[in-house]
Amino acid sequence: MSFEIKNPGLATTVQDQGRTGHYNVGIPQSGSMDQYSAELGNALVGNGPGDAVLECTYLGPVLVTDADAAVAVTGAPVEVKVNGETRPQWTRLQLKAGDELSFGTIQGGTRYYIAVQGGIDVPEVLGSRSTYLLGAIGGFQGRKLAAGDVVPVGGAGAGGAAVGQGSGLPEVDTVPEEFRPVFAKEQSVRIVLGLYDHRLTDAGRESLLTGEWKVTPVADRMGLRYSGPGVEWKEREQPFGAGSDPSNIVDAGYAVGSIQIPGGTQPIILHRDAVSGGGYAMVGTVISADMDLVARAAPGTTTHFVAVSQDEALVARKELAELKTKAWEALGARR
Amino acid sequence: MTSPSPALQEARYTWGGDEFLFVEVAEGMSLAANFKVMSLAKNLADAGLDGIVDICPANASLLVRFDPDVLPPSSLESTVRDIERELIHDGELSLGTRIIEVPVWYDDPFTAEVAQRFREGFHQEPEGTDLDYAAKVNNLKDTAEFIQRHHEQPWLVSMVGFVAGLPFLFQLVDQDKQLQVPKYLSPRTDTPKLTVGHGGCFAAIYSVRGAGGYQMFGVAAAPIYDPAQSLADFKDFMVFFRPGDIVKFKPVSEAEYNAIQAQVEDGSYRYRQVPVTFELSKALADPEGYNQQLMEALNVI
Numbered sequence: 001m002s003f004e005i006k007n008p009g010l011a012t013t014v015q016d017q018g019r020t021g022h023y024n025v026g027i028p029q030s031g032s033m034d035q036y037s038a039e040l041g042n043a044l045v046g047n048g049p050g051d052a053v054l055e056c057t058y059l060g061p062v063l064v065t066d067a068d069a070a071v072a073v074t075g076a077p078v079e080v081k082v083n084g085e086t087r088p089q090w091t092r093l094q095l096k097a098g099d100e101l102s103f104g105t106i107q108g109g110t111r112y113y114i115a116v117q118g119g120i121d122v123p124e125v126l127g128s129r130s131t132y133l134l135g136a137i138g139g140f141q142g143r144k145l146a147a148g149d150v151v152p153v154g155g156a157g158a159g160g161a162a163v164g165q166g167s168g169l170p171e172v173d174t175v176p177e178e179f180r181p182v183f184a185k186e187q188s189v190r191i192v193l194g195l196y197d198h199r200l201t202d203a204g205r206e207s208l209l210t211g212e213w214k215v216t217p218v219a220d221r222m223g224l225r226y227s228g229p230g231v232e233w234k235e236r237e238q239p240f241g242a243g244s245d246p247s248n249i250v251d252a253g254y255a256v257g258s259i260q261i262p263g264g265t266q267p268i269i270l271h272r273d274a275v276s277g278g279g280y281a282m283v284g285t286v287i288s289a290d291m292d293l294v295a296r297a298a299p300g301t302t303t304h305f306v307a308v309s310q311d312e313a314l315v316a317r318k319e320l321a322e323l324k325t326k327a328w329e330a331l332g333a334r335r
Numbered sequence: 336m337t338s339p340s341p342a343l344q345e346a347r348y349t350w351g352g353d354e355f356l357f358v359e360v361a362e363g364m365s366l367a368a369n370f371k372v373m374s375l376a377k378n379l380a381d382a383g384l385d386g387i388v389d390i391c392p393a394n395a396s397l398l399v400r401f402d403p404d405v406l407p408p409s410s411l412e413s414t415v416r417d418i419e420r421e422l423i424h425d426g427e428l429s430l431g432t433r434i435i436e437v438p439v440w441y442d443d444p445f446t447a448e449v450a451q452r453f454r455e456g457f458h459q460e461p462e463g464t465d466l467d468y469a470a471k472v473n474n475l476k477d478t479a480e481f482i483q484r485h486h487e488q489p490w491l492v493s494m495v496g497f498v499a500g501l502p503f504l505f506q507l508v509d510q511d512k513q514l515q516v517p518k519y520l521s522p523r524t525d526t527p528k529l530t531v532g533h534g535g536c537f538a539a540i541y542s543v544r545g546a547g548g549y550q551m552f553g554v555a556a557a558p559i560y561d562p563a564q565s566l567a568d569f570k571d572f573m574v575f576f577r578p579g580d581i582v583k584f585k586p587v588s589e590a591e592y593n594a595i596q597a598q599v600e601d602g603s604y605r606y607r608q609v610p611v612t613f614e615l616s617k618a619l620a621d622p623e624g625y626n627q628q629l630m631e632a633l634n635v636i
Contacts, residue, residue, distance in 0.1 A: 023389040023400065024376075025574040026496035026542075125562075134543060135499035137562045137573070194349045195357055240510065241364030241394070241536045244517065250364045251494060251503060251537065253391040253398030255351025276496035277393055279535070285352030313353040314403055321404075 001067035005149040010059040014120050014139035016052040019128035026276045030130035033295035037075035041115030043333040044072035044092045046168040051119030052129040056112050060103030069095045075112035079104025092173040108183035109296045118154035171332035179327040186302040190290050193307050196281035204232035217299045221273035230265050243279050251279045257286035287313035289320040358397040368395040369493045370615045373579050378418045392578045393494045428615040434581040436607040440592040441482045441553035445527045453523040465550040469516045486584035488626050492576050500542035500560035500574035522548035529555040556595040568606050
């Protein structure tokens, strides 16, 4: 079966949990920016957590299914419509052949996800169905969707992971409120200081951690840029090959989630389509458990960076894994 | 080259959150530092630890991604430190690699056209070309001399990344002979695919069209990134370059460029390349003499 794309929306791409192992040649992990929301969409339709979904950015697509299909829309709050009628988000919807799925205006956040039973069935590239736009690989022909595309959907349970009995759908069809993420206008993002934070002055580090930062419109799958008070770098005689600004280093690998502050003005958090390296010093890294949170931040979101230890980051990582397990259990879904 | 090398000092270990270890071998770029990074990367890969996700050697530092649920950070750090200690005691460093001839059309119309769109406010000297500026800041008499210096000695691929398949290259010459050119004042929003660029002491070949801040000197004649894997050199992987590759640029005319394009088009193009062993001590002792030896390997095919 397949979805026919009547209108592609702003930037709709196929994503899954991403590809690793090729960052050493500049191929980023890609994958759904808000992994938690994408996974719960999969849970609602009886998929495994690694099945591919459609990631919609601000303006969603209009699509028509050519067969009966169980779908769910999760992620950023948006009006979901089937044949023009409003239907609930975070709930499994049963579409009939010929039904049209479309969206109203997004009410917060940036991205929402369409999961379908069987998963989006494009070919895997380097072990993943995720789209990497700059490298033009993965997803639907290595690009965002366009009008007229016919996007293949896998057979029920084709995702390879174990699913429930009978229909393959979990007993509960709605994600309970307590397991839905919050899309707030203010965030505290936990970071582990390090990498090149010793190149900041004390005042610079203080400014990073006490300043109020706002997500600018310059935010996409590669990274998010923040405006705020700026930070101060220590002056030094630059090492050979490092470039002339004190925020420059000899080009190095960039950790996903790392924060660079070119020229000391606007911090940039690298996200799942990160450039893999470059010549700007990084001062810390968003903990893995908060990467989905960063992905949910719309332009204008007020952000506070909170320093935690690596041990605290590992505890948060474990808590997030436990939360996911509980959410799947609450649906009666099997991961 | 200068010695004793800072690359032989102990590296700095720091963390990128809960999934990345960053090992800074040296603050400044040098062949010795890059060689140590590549050796660390290779030996870590050979150690075959469960929980290693990505091993990314860069110019003077190593980035390792790991899964902390499988591999505790402390175990990873102690393994890398052990590898580093062994390297410091092992004086004779060598690398099994290859030398590749990369044809380049210098001073080409494609980069010239794009450069003209990004002058005022972007470039240090908007009235001239990128090559004019590069010759001037390196105190060379003209662009021909700069181009000569660019291709007469080989380069080492010191890092692959930024975007898919983009090589950073470091010329195998003494530090006082390194070509250094500042990046654009402000990055362009466009760079032709396969542009041979330069920023600081590094050359780069842009694998895909897109934004960029490096000065533009020419275009490589054949692909370096081929997601469709249609050419024989890409049969095993869509990315051509690997860290440690040695590159000899070869200047080609418009006619030669077009002939290569035709071969790329009909699927018959192959890069000229030969396996070589690169020995750090020889390269440091007599760079140009050793380069001559390396380049002769290309003459026997």
